[in-house]
Amino acid sequence: MRYQSIDRADDACQRALDAELVEHVCRRAVGADHQVEAITELPWGTYNNAYRVDLRAGPPMVLRIAPERARQYRVEAELMRNEYAVAPYLAGISELVPRIHFADFTHQMIDRDYLLQSFLPGVPAPEAMGQSARPRWASLFHQIGTITRSIHEVAGRAFGPVANARFTSWGAAVVAHFRSVAEDLQDTGHVRDLADEAERLSDVLDEITEPRLLHGDGWTVNFLVDPGSDELTVTGLCDWDRAEWGDPLADWAIQRALLRPGTEREAFWIGYGQPRTVASGIRQEIYRARHLLGLRLDLIRPGRSSGAPTDDEIATNDQEVGEILDRLRST
Incomplete structure (x- = not known):
C-alpha cells in the first residue's frame, strides 16, 4: 500500500497519523473484502485530516478524521458528529454532497471520530x-x-x-x-x-x-x-x-x-x-x-x-x- 501524508507541526490541530494506523482505520471502514491500494492526505481544510483512499476495485473514497477532543474548542466540540446528523436534511441537494458510507465514534481504534465518504469530483x-x-x-x-x-x-x-x-x-x-x-x-x-x-x-x-x-x-x-x-x-x-x-x-x-x-x-x-x-x-x-x-x-x-x-x-x-x-x- 502506498501512503502519503503531510508534514505538520507537533501541536497542529490536524495531527498526523502513521501509515499503519491509517491503513488499519481504512480497513475497518471499507471492509475486509476491499483492498486498499493507496492513501493520500489531502491539503484541503484546516480542522479534520482528510485522506483520499484508492481501492483496487471501486471508486475512490475520502476518509476524514476529527481532532482529538482535547484539541477541539468548546464551541467546536464534536463537529463531525454534527455533520453526520445534518446529512438527512440535505436531501434537496443530494447530488452535490458526499454520501457517508461508514462512521465510527466509538474510539475503540483511535481516540478520534472518523467517517468514510464518497469522493466528489472537482x-x-x-x-x-x-x-x-x-x-x-x-x-x-x-x-x-x-x-x-x-x-x-x-x-x-x-x-x-x-x-x-x-x-x-x-x-x-x-x-x-x-x-x-x-x-x-x-x-x-x-x-x-x-x-x-x-x-x-x-x-x-x-x-x-x-x-x-x-x-x-x-x-x-x-x-x-x-x-x-x-x-x-x-x-x-x-x-x-x-x-x-x-x-x-x-x-x-x-x-x-x-x-x-x-x-x-x-x-x-x-x-x-x-x-x-x-x-x-x-x-x-x-x-x-x-x-x-x-x-x-x-x-x-x-x-x-x-x-x-x-x-x-x-x-x-x-x-x-x-x-x-x-x-x-x-x-
Whole structure:
C-alpha cells in the first residue's frame, strides 16, 4: 500500500497519523473484502485530516478524521458528529454532497471520530477561480446563491447545532455560543461583554421564531467545481459540520455575499431569489461579531498551516469586535 501524508507541526490541530494506523482505520471502514491500494492526505481544510483512499476495485473514497477532543474548542466540540446528523436534511441537494458510507465514534481504534465518504469530483472553487477570467465568477456565485437558498428552505423545530438543537429561542442559542467562545479564548473583556449585550438584546434575536437550516461555512472554499468548465460548474459541497438551526442572515454565505457590493458577488442574490439588501441593525451587528470571533479562534489555532498570526491581525480583529460592542451598547 502506498501512503502519503503531510508534514505538520507537533501541536497542529490536524495531527498526523502513521501509515499503519491509517491503513488499519481504512480497513475497518471499507471492509475486509476491499483492498486498499493507496492513501493520500489531502491539503484541503484546516480542522479534520482528510485522506483520499484508492481501492483496487471501486471508486475512490475520502476518509476524514476529527481532532482529538482535547484539541477541539468548546464551541467546536464534536463537529463531525454534527455533520453526520445534518446529512438527512440535505436531501434537496443530494447530488452535490458526499454520501457517508461508514462512521465510527466509538474510539475503540483511535481516540478520534472518523467517517468514510464518497469522493466528489472537482477542485476547490478558489483554485479554479484563479485560472478563470473574472467575469466568469458570476456564474459560480449565482450557483452558490441557489444552493444556499435550498438549504435555508429546510425548517427545524429548535435552535442550535443540528446534533444538539436544545434551545427554544434563537437568542438563547446565540448567547450560549458567545459564552462558549469566551471560555475558549479565556476572555475577560470584549467577548463576555458581547454575550451580555446579546442577552440584553435577546428580544431582537427572538424575532426569529422559525429555525432554518444554516450550512455554517458555505462559501467558495467549500464548493468544488469542474476545472474544465467554462462557467465554473459546481460539482460538490463539503464541510457542513458547523451547520445549525437559526436565522438565515447569520449564515456565513449570506455574510460573505454582503461584502464587496457591485462585484461578481451580486449574482449570489439572483440565485438566492431576492434582491441584495444592506443588512443593518442589531442582529447584523451581532452576527458580524460572531463571525469575527470565529476568525479569531482560527487565528490562534495551534499549528495552523498558514503560520502564527501577527500582532496586527489579532489587534485588528479585537478592534473590530470592540467597535461592534460599542455600537451595541449605544442601542
